[in-house]
Amino acid sequence: MTTETPPRLRLEQYLGMQIKRQRQAQELKLADVARIAGISQGMLSKIENAQVSTSLDTLSRLCDVLGMPMSKLFSQYDQPDGNAILVKAGDGMEVVRRGTEKGHTYHLLNHTRGPKKNFEAYMVSMDDASEEFPTFAHPGTEFLHLLEGELVYRHGNQLYHMQAGDSLTFDGDIPHGPEKLLQVPIRLLSVMNYGNE
Incomplete structure (x- = not known):
């Protein structure tokens, strides 16, 4: 029997995905979030696409702009892997x-x-x-x-x-x-x- 287990996301991928989801859920533009957080639009794009690792300070500012506590950003990363078959x-x-x-x-x-x-x-x-x-x-x-x-x-x-x-x-x-x-x-x-x- 062949079963598939999806690979676990790297932390950068997980954080980028969470930030992008939150931004899109609020229908906020990349440029606006980057400007308010004090980072370049290119940097925010790289964070969302897991092309860079970023500092906790930058993540904290992004969380403030998006109105989400920092703890929520990390809350589900280390949950047990699913065991669906x-x-x-x-x-x-x-x-x-x-x-x-x-x-x-x-x-x-x-x-x-x-x-x-x-x-x-x-x-x-x-x-x-x-x-x-x-x-x-x-x-x-x-x-x-x-x-x-x-x-x-x-x-x-x-x-x-x-x-x-x-x-x-x-x-x-x-x-x-x-x-x-x-x-x-x-x-x-x-x-x-x-x-x-």
Whole structure:
């Protein structure tokens, strides 16, 4: 599975971005802010574009002009990095599930860091309409969203006719699985939530 982690901003980039955002949010011109802060327009442009490191005195004057406390300028720089996981289209790890045959694949769209796994997300692809499926049962709750195709899905003794755009949420402890593929190919997003047990 390929995941992407964006690079961390250098301090100069972060400060420049914050100053520029604040200036633009107030619809202030670069030239006006530079003049009031007592620096050249070129210098302010270089600060905003992280082309120079600047003194605390200059940053303090810019904060005064922009009406923001200096502490706010630095407040989010050292916050913990985000831990979002981006899986690009087609990069999900292929997983073999019990009873799956040719024409039926699961691509895992996430992996959970740390000792506790509280959910899994799969892109399920089915393209063999004659395939027979086992039933599955697992702890937690499952959410299905049908992106493409048409099928009948079994949950316990109930059958649900699903078309593209339909969603189904159910208790995973009760045996469930595709009953009949009516229109292939089928692409089904499956999210299993295991809770905090």
